[in-house]
Amino acid sequence: MDMQAAKKKLGLKERYAVMTRGLDWTPSYQKMEDIYPYVAYEGIKIHDWDKWEDPFRLTMDAYWKYQAEKERKLYAIIDAFNQNNGHLNVTDARYINAVKLFISGISPLEYVAHRGFAHAGRAFPGPGPRVACLMQSIDEIRHAQTQVHSISNYNKYYNGMHDFHHAHDRVWFLSVPKSFFDDALTAGPFEFMVAIGFSFEYVLTNLLFVPFVSGAAYNGDMGTMTFGFSAQSDEARHMTLGLEVIKFILEQDPANVPIVQRWIDKWTWRGYRVLTLVAMMMDYMLPKRTMSWKEAWEIYFEENGGALFKDLARYGITMPKCAGQIALEKDHLSHQAWSTFYNYAAAANFHTWMPDDDEMKWLASKYPDSFDKLYRPRYRFWREQAAKGNRFYSKTLPMLCQVCQIPMVFTEPGEPTKTCYREVDYRDDKYHFCSDHCKKIFEDEPEKYTQAWLPVHQIYQGNCFPEGSDPTAEGFDPLAEVLKFYNLEHGRDNLDFEISEDRKNFAEWRGQATRNI
Amino acid sequence: MQIDLRTVSIKPLRHTFDNIARRIGADKPASRYQEGTLDMQQEANYHYRPTWDPDHLIYDRDRTAIRMADWYSFKDPRQYYYGAYTMARAKQQDTAEANFDFVENRGLAATLPDEIRDTVLALLIPLRHVAWGANMNNAAVCAYGYGTAFTQPCIYHAMDQLGIAQYLTRVGLLLGDVASLDAAKQAWMEDDTWQGLRRYVEDTLVLRDPFELFVAQNVALDGLLYPLVYETIIDDVLSAKGGTPVAMLTQFMTDWHAETRKWIDATVKTAAAESAGNKTVLADWIVQWRDRAAAALLPVSRIALGERADELTTEIVQQFNARMAKAGVPL
Ligand SMILES: [Fe+2]
Ligand SMILES: [Fe+2]
Numbered sequence: 001m002d003m004q005a006a007k008k009k010l011g012l013k014e015r016y017a018v019m020t021r022g023l024d025w026t027p028s029y030q031k032m033e034d035i036y037p038y039v040a041y042e043g044i045k046i047h048d049w050d051k052w053e054d055p056f057r058l059t060m061d062a063y064w065k066y067q068a069e070k071e072r073k074l075y076a077i078i079d080a081f082n083q084n085n086g087h088l089n090v091t092d093a094r095y096i097n098a099v100k101l102f103i104s105g106i107s108p109l110e111y112v113a114h115r116g117f118a119h120a121g122r123a124f125p126g127p128g129p130r131v132a133c134l135m136q137s138i139d140e141i142r143h144a145q146t147q148v149h150s151i152s153n154y155n156k157y158y159n160g161m162h163d164f165h166h167a168h169d170r171v172w173f174l175s176v177p178k179s180f181f182d183d184a185l186t187a188g189p190f191e192f193m194v195a196i197g198f199s200f201e202y203v204l205t206n207l208l209f210v211p212f213v214s215g216a217a218y219n220g221d222m223g224t225m226t227f228g229f230s231a232q233s234d235e236a237r238h239m240t241l242g243l244e245v246i247k248f249i250l251e252q253d254p255a256n257v258p259i260v261q262r263w264i265d266k267w268t269w270r271g272y273r274v275l276t277l278v279a280m281m282m283d284y285m286l287p288k289r290t291m292s293w294k295e296a297w298e299i300y301f302e303e304n305g306g307a308l309f310k311d312l313a314r315y316g317i318t319m320p321k322c323a324g325q326i327a328l329e330k331d332h333l334s335h336q337a338w339s340t341f342y343n344y345a346a347a348a349n350f351h352t353w354m355p356d357d358d359e360m361k362w363l364a365s366k367y368p369d370s371f372d373k374l375y376r377p378r379y380r381f382w383r384e385q386a387a388k389g390n391r392f393y394s395k396t397l398p399m400l401c402q403v404c405q406i407p408m409v410f411t412e413p414g415e416p417t418k419t420c421y422r423e424v425d426y427r428d429d430k431y432h433f434c435s436d437h438c439k440k441i442f443e444d445e446p447e448k449y450t451q452a453w454l455p456v457h458q459i460y461q462g463n464c465f466p467e468g469s470d471p472t473a474e475g476f477d478p479l480a481e482v483l484k485f486y487n488l489e490h491g492r493d494n495l496d497f498e499i500s501e502d503r504k505n506f507a508e509w510r511g512q513a514t515r516n517i
Numbered sequence: 518m519q520i521d522l523r524t525v526s527i528k529p530l531r532h533t534f535d536n537i538a539r540r541i542g543a544d545k546p547a548s549r550y551q552e553g554t555l556d557m558q559q560e561a562n563y564h565y566r567p568t569w570d571p572d573h574l575i576y577d578r579d580r581t582a583i584r585m586a587d588w589y590s591f592k593d594p595r596q597y598y599y600g601a602y603t604m605a606r607a608k609q610q611d612t613a614e615a616n617f618d619f620v621e622n623r624g625l626a627a628t629l630p631d632e633i634r635d636t637v638l639a640l641l642i643p644l645r646h647v648a649w650g651a652n653m654n655n656a657a658v659c660a661y662g663y664g665t666a667f668t669q670p671c672i673y674h675a676m677d678q679l680g681i682a683q684y685l686t687r688v689g690l691l692l693g694d695v696a697s698l699d700a701a702k703q704a705w706m707e708d709d710t711w712q713g714l715r716r717y718v719e720d721t722l723v724l725r726d727p728f729e730l731f732v733a734q735n736v737a738l739d740g741l742l743y744p745l746v747y748e749t750i751i752d753d754v755l756s757a758k759g760g761t762p763v764a765m766l767t768q769f770m771t772d773w774h775a776e777t778r779k780w781i782d783a784t785v786k787t788a789a790a791e792s793a794g795n796k797t798v799l800a801d802w803i804v805q806w807r808d809r810a811a812a813a814l815l816p817v818s819r820i821a822l823g824e825r826a827d828e829l830t831t832e833i834v835q836q837f838n839a840r841m842a843k844a845g846v847p848l
């Protein structure tokens with residue numbers, strides 16, 4: 001009894017330490033390098049894993065409790081949304097194309113994050129980071145699943161999402177997000193953490209997640225909004241992990257600084273190129289806009305990110321060099337992207353359209369230096385052509401950047417009427433790039449980026465036609481065959497919004513709700 | 518204008534995603550387990566080889582000797598997707614918390630006979646390291662296995678094992694103090710009793726075949742350890758000697774084992790039923806790891822069972838063999 005009374009209560013930090021690090025031991029029957037084989041080859045030096053500061057202290061009992069509570073609420077809302085035909089509450093059916101982009105471009109990445117953090121959560125010799133990574137791993141499968149479950153109902157009523165897993169592995173523009181995450185997952189565990197934990201989750205998350213979630217909120221999409229907000233509380237943990245990782249690595253050894261700097265430069269650019277899709281979503285696909293891409297970049301990267309990099313300056317880390325070019329592109333990015341998708345609407349799994357007059361006005365007010373001069377005339381021309389029955393769908397294939405895999409549609413920094421091309425000769429081949437930054441990434445690791453599965457090359461090599469099709473047969477229609485390979489239904493999943501089944505159905509279903517039958 | 522959308526009755530264009538419809542038929546809605554599991558892992562056109570394992574694709578069927586025509590033949594009988602999993606565990610956690618409260622509030626730990634308390638500390642607390650190894654191993658199976666149907670339950674299992682290591686830590690702190698944790702760790706590192714088991718765990722930490730790792734950890738080691746320690750020693754032998762409060766503190770583990778073995782058995786059964794080749798590989802692994810696990814657990818079980826250790830361990834092995842035969846792998 002006395003012993004019990006004298007027992008000293010552990011402080012929170014000590015208690016968490018015995019619940020995690022205290023479980024670990026130094027092995028003697030097997031060598032450390034055999035148990036943790038992936039931790040040395042990147043050249044990052046860690047002298048003392050005990051210096052790791054746990055970014056949050058969550059034991060499993062508390063984790064289950066909090067998360068189950070969140071799941072209960074989330075699924076109750078999803079159920080209600082589904083039962084009440086909540087999809088008919090969105091501003092207009094064009095909005096649903098943002099959902100298609102999300103489920104086929106982003107949700108599969110949540111899954112890869114889950115596997116990637118399981119890998120990192122096994123790979124580090126430090127017990128602190130292992131536990132933190134595993135918690136993120138299980139959170140990420142949550143994100144993947146809650147997104148699929150929320151969007152499942154949209155898939156029942158609208159086109160383009162019906163085979164999103166299949167599409168993610170094949171459709172040309174989806175190789176942009178896919179190759180981004182494949183790149184991170186195939187990097188070493190430290191680079192993965194800098195790429196995803198820090199650059200993606202900490203620096204860029206507000207430019208990815210927030211636009212979709214607030215876009216959903218503005219456009220009456222309760223389902224997407226709810227999983228978004230529910231995931232935000234997990235994100236808070238992920239962000240603190242991302243920041244702790246970077247500080248920990250930098251504090252361990254000065255030789256780590258240049259390696260980390262290269263990774264930050266690379267992953268900021270890689271992430272930014274993926275955000276091209278978000279930029280056009282914000283400026284063109286939301287019937288009710290939240291803010292422009294340019295405003296978002298200025299607030300979330302230039303202001304918030306600027307403060308962050310000022311903070312990291314004490315470690316010798318500087319603002320990624322690409323920030324200068326991104327600033328020059330911010331007046332153009334979303335317009336160039338939307339123009340591209342407008343052209344390639346026959347080969348995509350969502351609809352595109354030309355902005356109406358009010359929307360053009362909004363764009364002009366948000367982009368006073370570029371819209372009226374460069375993009376409005378283009379759109380006016382396309383609108384006129386469409387009115388005459390000449391809605392243009394490009395049927396030729398674009399050249400892709402070897403690294404970011406975006407068609408080479410971007411313009412020279414500071415010269416918005418001149419397309420930017422870069423190339424490198426490597427071994428016996430020529431490789432093409434959208435920018436100096438993608439080119440630099442290639443030159444640092446050519447062996448990696450020559451492996452890229454470039455959708456256009458693959459189509460030309462005949463690898464993207466359904467089995468049994470014969471490209472030499474008379475009347476062979478390559479685009480039609482590629483669509484079959486993508487499992488996209490021509491006339492339903494693709495083409496202009498104006499002529500889409502989505503538009504027609506949505507109008508009819510909403511009509512039923514507003515009329516007395 | 519407020520529109521009452523509930524009154525609208527519209528016919529859906531489709532019941533679920535195509536990948537699910539291809540598997541279950543297009544005429545019915547899919548469950549959340551199915552939509553959250555089937556084909557979730559990327560299947561094709563990976564862009565780069567892992568720099569940490571250039572001989573394999575990102576997700577690669579060839580990391581294991583087990584061959585499956587379709588890795589989505591595996592089904593978790595509990596149908597756990599994240600939401601179902603966390604809600605189930607939160608409920609068990611409520612019970613565990615109530616049990617800990619009950620024991621703490623009534624000072625039941627102090628009423629334990631010294632002999633029982635010492636036995637429990639000596640036996641249970643080093644097992645937190647075993648659970649920690651199981652956490653790492655299941656993280657590895659999840660990371661390097663193929664197909665979400667097989668890998669998904671492993672991340673849940675990994676987190677469960679972390680939870681178990683933490684419950685065991687709490688038992689140590691309740692019946693003893695931080696010094697008891699240290700003493701148990703020292704025993705784990707140095708005492709002969711524990712060296713066979715520690716070697717077993719460390720040897721599994723270097724296994725590269727994710728399915729063999731699944732067998733060594735979840736099938737063989739835990740398949741003997743849980744029935745031996747939680748069902749036989751704690752719920753039976755020690756309870757009879759006044760150790761019931763301990764059984765309350767480890768109820769989570771007993772219930773958890775009863776639940777998770779359904780998934781483990783289903784996994785073995787599906788892999789074995791796939792081909793004679795799989796069955797042979799599985800039988801080889803299971804026999805090899807079972808024998809090592811039984812030998813490693815014997816000195817540990819002596820802590821509580823003394824002379825009866827051999828007899829009861831043999832009994833547990835026989836039960837284990839029967840269980841495997843039922844799962845399609847007669848040993
Ligand atoms: Fe996420
Ligand atoms: Fe590029």
